[in-house]
Amino acid sequence: DAMVIQNPRYQVTQFGKPVTLSCSQTLNHNVMYWYQQKSSQAPKLLFHYYDKDFNNEADTPDNFQSRRPNTSFCFLDIRSPGLGDAAMYLCATSRVGSGISYNEQFFGPGTRLTVL
Amino acid sequence: RKEVEQDPGPFNVPEGATVAFNCTYSNSASQSFFWYRQDCRKEPKLLMSVYSSGNEDGRFTAQLNRASQYISLLIRDSKLSDSATYLCVVSNYQLIWGAGTKLIIKP
Numbered sequence: 001d002a003m004v005i006q007n008p009r010y011q012v013t014q015f016g017k018p019v020t021l022s023c024s025q026t027l028n029h030n031v032m033y034w035y036q037q038k039s040s041q042a043p044k045l046l047f048h049y050y051d052k053d054f055n056n057e058a059d060t061p062d063n064f065q066s067r068r069p070n071t072s073f074c075f076l077d078i079r080s081p082g083l084g085d086a087a088m089y090l091c092a093t094s095r096v097g098s099g100i101s102y103n104e105q106f107f108g109p110g111t112r113l114t115v116l
Numbered sequence: 117r118k119e120v121e122q123d124p125g126p127f128n129v130p131e132g133a134t135v136a137f138n139c140t141y142s143n144s145a146s147q148s149f150f151w152y153r154q155d156c157r158k159e160p161k162l163l164m165s166v167y168s169s170g171n172e173d174g175r176f177t178a179q180l181n182r183a184s185q186y187i188s189l190l191i192r193d194s195k196l197s198d199s200a201t202y203l204c205v206v207s208n209y210q211l212i213w214g215a216g217t218k219l220i221i222k223p
Contacts, residue, residue, distance in 0.1 A: 038214040040124075040215070043203075044213075045211065045213075066209075104150055104163070104165060105205075107159035107160050107161065109159050112157075
């Protein structure tokens with residue numbers, strides 16, 4: 001089945017120790033998103049890739065970086081995690097066509113990050 | 117005013133009842149509307165897209181009111197398994213998420 005896969009599902013890191021979360025998709029969607037979601041809050045969009053074009057949200061801290069080496073994979077790098085970065089990180093994909101607004105998104109199961 | 121607003125709830129509803137909740141949005145140019153369902157500690161999953169003419173999928177009905185700038189979700193004959201948080205998403209080349217409405221169906 002086509003899907004969005006995230007690894008690892010649970011990640012524990014130490015304060016300030018860099019961590020990388022990965023996302024892969026078999027849907028062949030051209031847009032990939034990274035969200036941060038804290039308890040009882042809406043998912044917060046960090047950035048997204050429209051094909052190879054990187055789009056950073058204005059309020060995304062510099063501590064968060066992303067890479068998309070090919071259509072299928074996308075990575076979230078947290079350079080120096082703080083206690084406030086503990087959250088669920090969700091990867092999503094969608095197919096967007098020229099002149100068409102963002103379509104429905106398909107989510108991976110998320111990576112729950114704990115910062116000690 | 118938030119761009120997308122939802123009553124956080126929780127809505128406590130007896131099994132078999134009908135429940136409805138709304139989501140208001142501020143950008144009148146918004147083009148696409150969705151309802152997602154999110155179970156505790158799980159990822160959001162698309163429940164329904166919301167079309168101008170309204171749409172129905174089994175026990176679920178979604179409607180769009182452009183004049184008053186809100187979308188609604190109606191759940192009939194509620195089941196215990198409907199307990200979840202329901203998030204609305206509004207987009208106009210940018211996706212804006214509501215914080216969700218928590219629904220608890222009680223036996």
